[in-house]
Amino acid sequence: MAVIEVTNLHKRYGETVAVDDVSFSVTAGEIFGVLGPNGAGKTTTVECVAGLRVPDGGGVSVLGLDPRRDATRLRQLVGVQLQESQLPDRLRVTEALELYASFYRNPADPARLIDELGLGAKRNTPYEKLSGGQKQRLSIALALVGNPKIAILDELTTGLDPQARRDTWGLIERVRDSGVTVVLVTHFMEEAERLCDRLAVIDQGRVVALDSPAGLVSAVAPEQRIRFRPSAPVDDRLLTELPQVTAVTRSGTQVVVTGTGDVLHAVTSVLARNQIIAADLRLEQATLDDAFVELTGHRLND
Amino acid sequence: MHAFGQILKTETKLYLRDIPTLVLTVLLPTLVLVVLGLIPTLREPNPDFENQSFITYFTPSLLVISLAMVGVNALPTVLATYRERGILRRLATTPASPLALLAAQLVLSLAGILASAVLLAVVARFAFDTPLPQHPLGFAAALILGTAALLALGLLVAAVAPTAKAAQAMAIPVFMVIMFFGGVYLPRVLLPDFLAEIGAYTPPGIQALLDAWTGTAPQPLHLGIMAVIAVAAGAGAAKLFRWE
Numbered sequence: 001m002a003v004i005e006v007t008n009l010h011k012r013y014g015e016t017v018a019v020d021d022v023s024f025s026v027t028a029g030e031i032f033g034v035l036g037p038n039g040a041g042k043t044t045t046v047e048c049v050a051g052l053r054v055p056d057g058g059g060v061s062v063l064g065l066d067p068r069r070d071a072t073r074l075r076q077l078v079g080v081q082l083q084e085s086q087l088p089d090r091l092r093v094t095e096a097l098e099l100y101a102s103f104y105r106n107p108a109d110p111a112r113l114i115d116e117l118g119l120g121a122k123r124n125t126p127y128e129k130l131s132g133g134q135k136q137r138l139s140i141a142l143a144l145v146g147n148p149k150i151a152i153l154d155e156l157t158t159g160l161d162p163q164a165r166r167d168t169w170g171l172i173e174r175v176r177d178s179g180v181t182v183v184l185v186t187h188f189m190e191e192a193e194r195l196c197d198r199l200a201v202i203d204q205g206r207v208v209a210l211d212s213p214a215g216l217v218s219a220v221a222p223e224q225r226i227r228f229r230p231s232a233p234v235d236d237r238l239l240t241e242l243p244q245v246t247a248v249t250r251s252g253t254q255v256v257v258t259g260t261g262d263v264l265h266a267v268t269s270v271l272a273r274n275q276i277i278a279a280d281l282r283l284e285q286a287t288l289d290d291a292f293v294e295l296t297g298h299r300l301n302d
Numbered sequence: 303m304h305a306f307g308q309i310l311k312t313e314t315k316l317y318l319r320d321i322p323t324l325v326l327t328v329l330l331p332t333l334v335l336v337v338l339g340l341i342p343t344l345r346e347p348n349p350d351f352e353n354q355s356f357i358t359y360f361t362p363s364l365l366v367i368s369l370a371m372v373g374v375n376a377l378p379t380v381l382a383t384y385r386e387r388g389i390l391r392r393l394a395t396t397p398a399s400p401l402a403l404l405a406a407q408l409v410l411s412l413a414g415i416l417a418s419a420v421l422l423a424v425v426a427r428f429a430f431d432t433p434l435p436q437h438p439l440g441f442a443a444a445l446i447l448g449t450a451a452l453l454a455l456g457l458l459v460a461a462v463a464p465t466a467k468a469a470q471a472m473a474i475p476v477f478m479v480i481m482f483f484g485g486v487y488l489p490r491v492l493l494p495d496f497l498a499e500i501g502a503y504t505p506p507g508i509q510a511l512l513d514a515w516t517g518t519a520p521q522p523l524h525l526g527i528m529a530v531i532a533v534a535a536g537a538g539a540a541k542l543f544r545w546e
């Protein structure tokens with residue numbers, strides 16, 4: 001069931017086209033990623049979904065409602081975490097959550113949310129004294145305190161250290177598992193690959209691909225490459241006869257096998273049958289990063 | 303209504319935690335009064351000041367300090383900070399209206415000014431024998447209209463200033479003009495007549511406050527000008543205000 005439908009969205013600021021033609025739909029209960037370089041139109045797209053901006057063309061439907069016309073109803077149902085939005089320095093964690101809880105008809109229990117987000121020890125700490133990761137978790141908590149059906153999270157982990165980033169990812173997965181649909185805007189490949197069930201890759205205001213991370217990778221770069229040093233001479237034909245293998249080359253003492261599907265399993269099985277041990281075995285696969293280059297002609301974070 | 307109550311409660315806590323602003327807006331006029339009052343000659347009746355003591359003559363001008371501090375300094379700085387840090391924008395994504403935050407800030411500004419005025423009048427009365435405002439109704443009208451004019455000017459600054467720094471840069475000249483014509487820098491008797499006269503028409507309207515304090519009904523023209531400034535600046539602010 002689609003909870004968000006975006007069709008042919010178009011938005012310009014003066015002469016600059018921020019969103020040219022963007023369409024996608026988000027299914028209930030998934031983590032949907034909007035991935036693209038800075039300035040690709042990601043934020044503008046989700047701001048149109050959140051009802052903060054009026055599209056110049058195309059349609060947006062959220063839970064069957066119009067983000068502008070039904071803004072009052074949707075604000076009860078959609079939690080939004082904006083890029084670079086802060087809180088007053090002297091506002092304490094509990095106060096912030098109690099304040100935001102008071103805006104909603106069926107809010108979550110602030111005290112429980114604080115514990116769930118690992119802010120229990122910081123409940124009376126003023127905003128200015130929180131670390132980057134804690135501020136980010138508080139910001140996520142504020143997006144969730146209204147018990148939303150959809151949470152829109154923009155550039156969630158920008159500026160966080162690797163540990164805080166991984167903790168936040170775990171948190172987002174728990175949010176999804178509790179039944180909230182998550183729309184995640186990001187320009188981190190690793191984040192998209194790890195978290196998202198499906199992704200819209202946006203470049204220069206257009207959707208260039210729409211698939212699961214693994215689907216995106218195998219669509220643009222289906223080949224895998226296996227390198228190893230055999231313990232005894234290997235006849236190339238042993239390998240080239242396998243249906244999964246597309247090429248066998250040698251570089252020094254190394255054998256390099258290129259193939260698709262479960263090529264790794266096929267190669268190791270045939271080696272095992274011939275009592276050959278593959279030393280220094282390494283599998284090289286395309287990453288989402290490679291897929292992105294393939295799709296757009298440039299790297300993501302250039 | 304529940305949301306507004308919670309916003310007001312939260313903003314009140316934040317206001318009370320900001321000690322420097324609290325001192326500048328609520329306590330400063332009374333502190334200046336007490337320091338000046340420690341100088342004996344300033345407590346004696348003086349023909350230059352219509353046979354009042356300097357302290358008594360100067361007390362209404364001291365009130366201008368908190369009016370100006372709250373209206374054109376604290377209020378626009380807080381609102382511009384909230385805009386700069388995305389607090390207003392974030393609020394716009396929730397069912398609460400950023401207008402509720404604006405309203406809460408106005409209520410707090412008003413409360414700060416009232417607290418400052420009451421404190422000043424009471425200390426002046428009991429420590430320095432300055433009579434309480436003799437024309438209470440006129441004083442209330444002058445204070446309310448003068449406050450409204452200054453808060454509206456503050457909102458206008460907040461409306462057009464993109465950042466807190468910009469708000470302060472814009473507010474400083476306005477603040478100086480208000481303080482100068484309000485007779486805070488130089489007692490108004492020392493100003494040339496035409497400058498003193500201008501002060502009657504610049505917010506918060508020191509002449510009306512003085513008249514009411516000493517027992518004369520404020521002139522309708524003086525009060526009217528303040529009302530016009532309040533409405534004009536308020537309308538300008540409403541038209542120009544941006545949440546982001």
